[in-house]
Amino acid sequence: MNLTAVIMAGGRGERFWPRSRRNMPKQFLDLTGDRTMLQMTVDRIRPLVPAERVFVATGREYAGLVLDQLPDLSSANLILEPEGRDTAPCIGLAALCVEKVDPGAVMLVLPADHLIEKEAEFRDLLLAAARVANAGDALVTLGISPTSPETGYGYIQCGKQSRQVDGRPVYKVERFTEKPDFETARRFLADGEYLWNSGMFIWKASAIRSAVGRYLPDLHAGLEEIRPAIGNPEEEEVLAAVFPRLRKVSIDYGVMERAEEVYVLRADIGWNDVGAWTALERFHETDERGNLLRGEGVLIDTVACTIDAPGKLVAAVGLEDLVIVDTPDALLVCRKDKVHEIKLVIAKLKEQGKSEYL
Amino acid sequence: MNLTAVIMAGGRGERFWPRSRRNMPKQFLDLTGDRTMLQMTVDRIRPLVPAERVFVATGREYAGLVLDQLPDLSSANLILEPEGRDTAPCIGLAALCVEKVDPGAVMLVLPADHLIEKEAEFRDLLLAAARVANAGDALVTLGISPTSPETGYGYIQCGKQSRQVDGRPVYKVERFTEKPDFETARRFLADGEYLWNSGMFIWKASAIRSAVGRYLPDLHAGLEEIRPAIGNPEEEEVLAAVFPRLRKVSIDYGVMERAEEVYVLRADIGWNDVGAWTALERFHETDERGNLLRGEGVLIDTVACTIDAPGKLVAAVGLEDLVIVDTPDALLVCRKDKVHEIKLVIAKLKEQGKSEYL
Numbered sequence: 201m202n203l204t205a206v207i208m209a210g211g212r213g214e215r216f217w218p219r220s221r222r223n224m225p226k227q228f229l230d231l232t233g234d235r236t237m238l239q240m241t242v243d244r245i246r247p248l249v250p251a252e253r254v255f256v257a258t259g260r261e262y263a264g265l266v267l268d269q270l271p272d273l274s275s276a277n278l279i280l281e282p283e284g285r286d287t288a289p290c291i292g293l294a295a296l297c298v299e300k301v302d303p304g305a306v307m308l309v310l311p312a313d314h315l316i317e318k319e320a321e322f323r324d325l326l327l328a329a330a331r332v333a334n335a336g337d338a339l340v341t342l343g344i345s346p347t348s349p350e351t352g353y354g355y356i357q358c359g360k361q362s363r364q365v366d367g368r369p370v371y372k373v374e375r376f377t378e379k380p381d382f383e384t385a386r387r388f389l390a391d392g393e394y395l396w397n398s399g400m401f402i403w404k405a406s407a408i409r410s411a412v413g414r415y416l417p418d419l420h421a422g423l424e425e426i427r428p429a430i431g432n433p434e435e436e437e438v439l440a441a442v443f444p445r446l447r448k449v450s451i452d453y454g455v456m457e458r459a460e461e462v463y464v465l466r467a468d469i470g471w472n473d474v475g476a477w478t479a480l481e482r483f484h485e486t487d488e489r490g491n492l493l494r495g496e497g498v499l500i501d502t503v504a505c506t507i508d509a510p511g512k513l514v515a516a517v518g519l520e521d522l523v524i525v526d527t528p529d530a531l532l533v534c535r536k537d538k539v540h541e542i543k544l545v546i547a548k549l550k551e552q553g554k555s556e557y558l
Numbered sequence: 559m560n561l562t563a564v565i566m567a568g569g570r571g572e573r574f575w576p577r578s579r580r581n582m583p584k585q586f587l588d589l590t591g592d593r594t595m596l597q598m599t600v601d602r603i604r605p606l607v608p609a610e611r612v613f614v615a616t617g618r619e620y621a622g623l624v625l626d627q628l629p630d631l632s633s634a635n636l637i638l639e640p641e642g643r644d645t646a647p648c649i650g651l652a653a654l655c656v657e658k659v660d661p662g663a664v665m666l667v668l669p670a671d672h673l674i675e676k677e678a679e680f681r682d683l684l685l686a687a688a689r690v691a692n693a694g695d696a697l698v699t700l701g702i703s704p705t706s707p708e709t710g711y712g713y714i715q716c717g718k719q720s721r722q723v724d725g726r727p728v729y730k731v732e733r734f735t736e737k738p739d740f741e742t743a744r745r746f747l748a749d750g751e752y753l754w755n756s757g758m759f760i761w762k763a764s765a766i767r768s769a770v771g772r773y774l775p776d777l778h779a780g781l782e783e784i785r786p787a788i789g790n791p792e793e794e795e796v797l798a799a800v801f802p803r804l805r806k807v808s809i810d811y812g813v814m815e816r817a818e819e820v821y822v823l824r825a826d827i828g829w830n831d832v833g834a835w836t837a838l839e840r841f842h843e844t845d846e847r848g849n850l851l852r853g854e855g856v857l858i859d860t861v862a863c864t865i866d867a868p869g870k871l872v873a874a875v876g877l878e879d880l881v882i883v884d885t886p887d888a889l890l891v892c893r894k895d896k897v898h899e900i901k902l903v904i905a906k907l908k909e910q911g912k913s914e915y916l
Binding site (some may be wrong): 217218496498500501509512513514515516517518519522524526529530531532533534535537538539541542544545548549552554557 | 867870887888893
């Protein structure tokens with residue numbers, strides 16, 4: 201079984217502004233430690249996948265960043281999207297690249313901006329999922345065992361158990377659901393049949409190609425236009441011409457929610473999508489009053505604040521439940537229960553034409 | 559009547575940290591507008607006093623700053639204290655310098671870090687006070703009409719009216735009082751006889767010299783050691799040897815509280831000592847939610863914040879009653895009702911040996 205990893209590193213998330221920027225999205229930041237999220241994502245699967253079979257899909261503008269952060273990555277393994285068209289075109293393009301190298305490969309499709317605490321368990325799960333995928337045309341995903349009634353994630357309802365692989369139950373997916381309201385999320389959590397949609401997929405490149413052909417024929421046609429150019433001198437030109445015309449659609453909505461042979465493995469792997477500044481407390485030591493400080497600081501009468509200000513002294517007096525992020529040109533001070541409003545800041549900056557801060 | 563101004567610009571106040579620093583105290587900052595407080599102090603009295611009769615007393619380390627900010631000031635009019643010894647030695651030294659130039663001069667002694675809104679009225683008051691001083695050996699001060707029960711100021715109790723000058727009553731000072739507790743301050747405010755001690759003095763140089771001789775004979779003796787060196791090549795050397803030995807005492811405590819011929823004029827001049835970050839609201843336009851922003855900002859759900867961050871974009875989300883001050887190497891975020899604790903930050907920095915931030 202030839203495993204190939206496709207790391208999806210094209211996100212442009214705004215939730216870590218002002219540390220994250222258009223030219224420096226979250227996956228390239230070392231928010232949780234010394235390694236960036238992209239680096240940790242690759243580190244995590246390297247025991248399963250040799251360097252020459254790791255592919256990274258990202259926006260053309262991030263090519264330099266990716267190569268800087270991943271010195272073992274050959275530029276031939278960079279999959280560069282001329283523009284973001286959501287995950288279905290990205291994964292379709294990646295499948296072309298993987299098939300070109302190894303038509304029988306099993307692809308591990310992994311977002312570059314998630315954290316996983318139980319890495320060995322994660323790899324064991326990927327191996328089990330890959331065995332399921334390799335045995336046929338199954339589309340396999342990992343579903344995260346939910347630990348709280350999250351309204352920010354999609355959910356996967358498990359159907360009946362179809363088999364066991366490596367001692368792990370494999371479930372047919374009953375259905376994918378959109379982000380639920382709080383009451384529904386509570387019901388899902390209590391029910392036990394529902395898992396969080398992790399956005400991690402395992403399948404043969406040929407299997408996802410044929411599923412795209414069935415459920416997204418227009419996308420499939422576009423990809424077939426691109427296929428002959430892959431790895432050839434005209435690749436960039438053809439991609440630039442065709443890719444922006446591909447239907448902008450997620451692989452969940454476009455394929456997974458419609459396909460038949462969709463399976464899920466339950467993943468209890470300490471997964472975290474590090475979705476906001478407030479998620480960082482989990483990954484850093486805090487002081488005895490619950491403050492997280494990255495940088496130098498003098499904190500007086502201050503509790504439960506998250507301060508990210510490398511290279512600057514921060515004096516905090518009388519503060520509670522704030523996020524403070526200092527960068528050379530922009531400073532954020534935000535109440536913890538308002539971090540979702542950071543997107544309003546970015547919207548205002550766009551409106552005011554202050555693109556230098558985006 | 560030959561008026562001479564002595565601007566006292568030696569303060570090392572910590573209350574505007576991190577904008578103010580040991581090497582850049584408050585009087586050299588443009589906290590309230592385009593001109594620094596020192597510049598505004600000089601601007602304000604120039605209609606009364608020609609440039610060549612304006613003296614500035616300050617620490618030796620601030621000589622360059624003063625000369626930069628006051629291009630009309632001759633370096634001969636800089637009175638440089640080798641170290642801070644409180645106001646009595648400073649004023650005693652200034653009196654020597656003034657007498658050297660003009661033995662009969664009336665000195666206007668003015669702190670460099672106060673703001674005065676009614677400038678014409680202020681100058682008229684100074685003129686009236688100078689007439690009182692010029693007529694004899696009176697020590698005259700301005701007492702600010704109190705507008706609130708402030709516990710941060712000393713108070714002056716007016717005695718009986720001694721005369722009228724320019725239609726203004728001149729009161730004998732009954733007594734000076736230390737900073738009162740709140741109940742006492744309320745009583746003072748209600749009483750009507752009490753004025754805030756402004757730290758502004760008007761007297762003949764010879765009068766303060768003889769009062770120092772009477773009430774602070776050891777200081778007087780030290781000053782007499784210095785006198786022959788004033789304006790001569792050995793001045794710096796003699797000052798360095800003698801000044802640090804002078805008794806460290808304020809002119810209020812050392813002289814004004816003990817002397818007999820002490821008078822006060824009631825000053826209703828829109829006076830403000832700009833004692834903390836929270837004082838700035840008075841001098842700047844705020845937005846419709848009471849936020850004061852110096853610099854560029856995006857404020858969302860934010861009320862009554864004072865933000866001083868020139869050259870940086872500040873995004874504030876969900877904040878209330880905070881002071882935010884950004885400088886190249888240090889950032890302060892402080893609850894407005896805790897600004898008095900900024901001195902604890904400075905104490906901690908000293909304790910930690912982080913003198914680069916002081």
